[in-house]
Amino acid sequence: MNGILLVARREFRQIVAMKSFWLTLLLLPVAFALGPLLATQFEDDEATRVIILDRSQGDTAQAVRARFELEDDRAVLADLSRHVRRYSLEAADPSALWAQHDRWYGEEDVAAFRRAGGLPAALAAIEREQLPDTPKFDLPTPSYAFIDAPSPLDGAPDSEIDEQAQAVLGSEDEESGADLVVLVGSAYPQQPVVRVFANDQPRPSFLTNLQDVLTRDLRAQIMVSEGLAPQTAEAVQTIVPAIAVITPPPGGGAREAVLVRSIVPLALSYILMMALLLSGSWMLQSSVEERSNKLLESLLACIRPEELMYGKLIGTLAVGLSMLLVWLLCAAAAIFWTQGEVEQFIRPALAPVSSPGIVLAIVYFFLAGYVSVSIIFLAIGAISKSMSEAQGFLMPVLLAILLPITILLQAIIAGNDGIIVQVLTWVPLWTPFAVLARLGSGIATWELVGAGTLLAAFIVAQFVLLGRLFRASLLAQGQKPSLRVLYERMRSSN
Amino acid sequence: MAILAIEDLTKRFGDVLAVDGLSFKVAPGEIFGFLGGNGAGKTTTLRMVLDIIRPTSGRLEIAGSTPNRRNAQAIGFLPEERGLYGNMSAIDTIIYFGRLKGLEPAAARAYGLELLERFGLADRAKAKIGEMSKGMAQKVQLATALVNRPHLLLLDEPFSGLDPVNQGLLEEEILRASREGAAVVFSTHVMQHAERLCDRLLLLRRGKKRFEGTLDEARALLPSRIQAVAKESIAGVPGISRATRCEPLAEGWSLYQLQLEAGRSSAQLLEHCTTHGVPLRRFEESRASLHDVFVRLVGDEEIER
Numbered sequence: 001m002n003g004i005l006l007v008a009r010r011e012f013r014q015i016v017a018m019k020s021f022w023l024t025l026l027l028l029p030v031a032f033a034l035g036p037l038l039a040t041q042f043e044d045d046e047a048t049r050v051i052i053l054d055r056s057q058g059d060t061a062q063a064v065r066a067r068f069e070l071e072d073d074r075a076v077l078a079d080l081s082r083h084v085r086r087y088s089l090e091a092a093d094p095s096a097l098w099a100q101h102d103r104w105y106g107e108e109d110v111a112a113f114r115r116a117g118g119l120p121a122a123l124a125a126i127e128r129e130q131l132p133d134t135p136k137f138d139l140p141t142p143s144y145a146f147i148d149a150p151s152p153l154d155g156a157p158d159s160e161i162d163e164q165a166q167a168v169l170g171s172e173d174e175e176s177g178a179d180l181v182v183l184v185g186s187a188y189p190q191q192p193v194v195r196v197f198a199n200d201q202p203r204p205s206f207l208t209n210l211q212d213v214l215t216r217d218l219r220a221q222i223m224v225s226e227g228l229a230p231q232t233a234e235a236v237q238t239i240v241p242a243i244a245v246i247t248p249p250p251g252g253g254a255r256e257a258v259l260v261r262s263i264v265p266l267a268l269s270y271i272l273m274m275a276l277l278l279s280g281s282w283m284l285q286s287s288v289e290e291r292s293n294k295l296l297e298s299l300l301a302c303i304r305p306e307e308l309m310y311g312k313l314i315g316t317l318a319v320g321l322s323m324l325l326v327w328l329l330c331a332a333a334a335i336f337w338t339q340g341e342v343e344q345f346i347r348p349a350l351a352p353v354s355s356p357g358i359v360l361a362i363v364y365f366f367l368a369g370y371v372s373v374s375i376i377f378l379a380i381g382a383i384s385k386s387m388s389e390a391q392g393f394l395m396p397v398l399l400a401i402l403l404p405i406t407i408l409l410q411a412i413i414a415g416n417d418g419i420i421v422q423v424l425t426w427v428p429l430w431t432p433f434a435v436l437a438r439l440g441s442g443i444a445t446w447e448l449v450g451a452g453t454l455l456a457a458f459i460v461a462q463f464v465l466l467g468r469l470f471r472a473s474l475l476a477q478g479q480k481p482s483l484r485v486l487y488e489r490m491r492s493s494n
Numbered sequence: 495m496a497i498l499a500i501e502d503l504t505k506r507f508g509d510v511l512a513v514d515g516l517s518f519k520v521a522p523g524e525i526f527g528f529l530g531g532n533g534a535g536k537t538t539t540l541r542m543v544l545d546i547i548r549p550t551s552g553r554l555e556i557a558g559s560t561p562n563r564r565n566a567q568a569i570g571f572l573p574e575e576r577g578l579y580g581n582m583s584a585i586d587t588i589i590y591f592g593r594l595k596g597l598e599p600a601a602a603r604a605y606g607l608e609l610l611e612r613f614g615l616a617d618r619a620k621a622k623i624g625e626m627s628k629g630m631a632q633k634v635q636l637a638t639a640l641v642n643r644p645h646l647l648l649l650d651e652p653f654s655g656l657d658p659v660n661q662g663l664l665e666e667e668i669l670r671a672s673r674e675g676a677a678v679v680f681s682t683h684v685m686q687h688a689e690r691l692c693d694r695l696l697l698l699r700r701g702k703k704r705f706e707g708t709l710d711e712a713r714a715l716l717p718s719r720i721q722a723v724a725k726e727s728i729a730g731v732p733g734i735s736r737a738t739r740c741e742p743l744a745e746g747w748s749l750y751q752l753q754l755e756a757g758r759s760s761a762q763l764l765e766h767c768t769t770h771g772v773p774l775r776r777f778e779e780s781r782a783s784l785h786d787v788f789v790r791l792v793g794d795e796e797i798e799r
Contacts (some may be wrong), residue, residue: 002593002596003594006590006593006594010579010590014579014581017581289579289580290579293577293578293579293580294573294575294576294577295577295578295579297541297546297571297573297575298571298573298576298577298578298591298635298638299594300544300546301544301546301566301569301571301573301648302566302591302594302595303594304545305546
């Protein structure tokens, strides 16, 4: 046992002394930390600047602005409602619109929201109800900002409007530059044409809302010209059915719930794969180094080949578990640091992996997966005289392991529990990944026990066969062994 | 009691018979030369002693018991192909191997430092193996073989790749180990080392023992060469099977190369000549060298192979 632990300790220390170990160890947390930051940086959170040039002497520009302000308030109301529902803040004012979640907020709702004091009044009410650690409401950025036309454009004759509009679009000036210029011509509505100048294709939502406002206006004018009272014409335009929208609370929907519950198991499966690939390749490197440095005979004079094999496996396992521990500590630190939203998200995500039985299953399949794949890496190290020779054996093995796992993870994310997932669960090489990934979406106990037993039997067979291969290959000389030679080495018990 | 006893040891690799019914014993304090050409079975035998590979048949005992982990801790081994972990320091390497052989870290460190001091590497104790010259690394490897003060020291072609200075150092360590009571078994191609160091020798040819005994016994396997300056009458002296005239000299004298009949000694021949008045001006006996014995028993083709 002492020899095994000595080999394991040396293996661990050698890998930990590598720069690539530390680089890789820190890369994952740094990537996870930088990801959201970079996403925030690249996020287009600036409102689209719009100029409406209304030469029709009517109130079209005002109507367009009012419509977009209404859309902004509708978005605020919808987001506020979701926030209230997520953190169960309805008690702040049960009769408020933002406490009623089962609807698509119409114009009347938005108007009522404004009359009730809008967002400031709502936030004041919520603040009285919410717990100290409840995250603040994140105000959505308005989609559009309406600015006044600069004088050259405002005063430009019709013949120069195009040129002036293009100048405004190309301007970098924060005061007068715009992304969109909407021109309502002087002949409007007799000539119902509105021109939109833009450098890029305008968003469909903008065009849809613009068209809706203009259509309403045109229809109202026609109805009035046909003898309908203006109030009646307006009333006709605003009649809309109430749309009730029934959804589960945030994170509670069937698909969303499965996804949230699968996050931790999927992450475990992914981390197992990452840690295995990294520590396995380091172990492979060290095994090849021992062989190419002609160290093996000296080692085997002191310890048995089996002790060398177990020591290397334990050392690699220790490296992998250390990486996992560091990553989990980073995740815990991130949760503690960000508190609020992440914690709220993590709670349902941890739910499926919090029972002692599942924790036991996670530990078993994680360790078993590690040992099962590591021993393959170890055997490759024993039969290879150089890293390039090792790569020749490694590539097909990696492809055989990784390709199905990639498909598996995508299937789990898509909520697919079909034949591929079933097959992968029962093939020992992929069992650990499949079982870990499926823990969130649900896996029957008999499957868990059956696949676990099969995996244990597979590992025993690996120890016997690959152990023989390891022992027979350590001091073997000559060319790269053929498959037949490898088979014979596995059969031979001497 | 012999520290190493091998009896009718055989090892087959498929159809290849690597070691064929080998038997020998090595006593404590004895320096035992294991001689043979390439592929004679020396390394295979040493690997069986080290329990790296198992014999096909036969018996093998180290200090009275079959090879196991416990008696492996009493063995020191220097392989023919040498190498160490490039990123480990000299002293850490020695401690690592010492601990693999069951030593406490402090004891391994203390004796490791003493060995490095003896080998002139005290100031490089903390230097990494990868930063050392080949000669220095070989000394460190020798230290890993000696750190457990072995009762049985196995050296596989220990002199190969060493410069004359390091060869001298290694010879001194072999003699020191022997003086301290360790049995030393070493395989070699270099006959001078065997002649200088070995108490007894074993010659292997294609896995089979061809000779075992002392250096004198080995040399006695081949007849001595006698050169004499005599007259023609020397050819008729009883006991001489052949007298070859090599060089005629003045006044009827010639230089002869004499070959004796089996069972006759040079002393008997000289006595006969003096008592019977056979004229002699020179009588010179030169015994066969170990190299001659090796070539005769193992064969030129074994050396070249």
